[in-house]
């Protein structure tokens with residue numbers, strides 16, 4: 568079965584609106600507070616990166632998928648924006664320079680499945696942060712009822728253009744990894760394309776502990792892009808961290 572990021576067209580048809588105004592404003596605000604240059608890890612097809620580059624912010628992107636980077640380059644070209652992006656693994660990169668802000672948007676940090684992956688990524692980030700620099704990560708706030716949905720049953724996600732998207736999930740409690748399959752039904756042809764991906768769940772105290780264990784100091788923890796304080800019902804965990 569293909570991975571979600573192997574089909575950029577379908578990925579983009581769902582995530583087109585993902586960098587909504589509130590998300591974009593959040594990153595824009597953080598960068599105006601802490602400065603540039605900026606590095607986006609797992610920048611994907613550039614929903615956030617292109618808009619920040621469009622504003623004249625000096626920003627670099629890194630992603631493991633050549634297809635996603637290709638789409639990012641193409642979309643930036645269509646908007647006449649120059650983007651500096653390169654292929655690389657957020658667990659192992661050396662860019663030879665430091666950044667005032669490094670961020671990982673769109674739950675991409677949840678692709679770090681093992682603790683060793685998280686540790687390797689945080690080590691790389693530490694080496695690339697300028698003095699006083701900030702690392703910003705957004706992940707989901709795990710919602711147990713959603714994780715524990717009946718196995719094999721398809722649940723509606725929504726309609727995107729000509730597609731209706733349903734999903735089925737298998738959450739493995741031992742590894743804290745949610746294995747997700749997205750089923751895209753193309754209404755005009757009745758064809759179904761299934762794409763898979765996996766998201767490690769980070770429970771709130773665990774996430775804080777991982778950061779602190781690796782020498783980061785959590786300066787802010789928001790529950791959403793409107794910068795509300797993180798609480799029980801927050802959809803997200805958004806950490807702004809510096810180095811101790």
Ligand SMILES: C[S@@+](CC[C@H](N)C(=O)[O-])C[C@H]1O[C@@H](n2cnc3c(N)ncnc32)[C@H](O)[C@@H]1O
Pocket residue numbers: 572582608609610611612613614615616629630631632635655656657658672673674675678
């Ligand atoms: C949710 S998407 C990207 C979101 C992105 N902010 C956007 O605007 O499209 C997740 C991305 O993580 C990338 N990815 C997964 N594992 C990675 C790794 N180890 N290193 C770098 N990128 C990775 C995937 O290729 C994919 O593009």
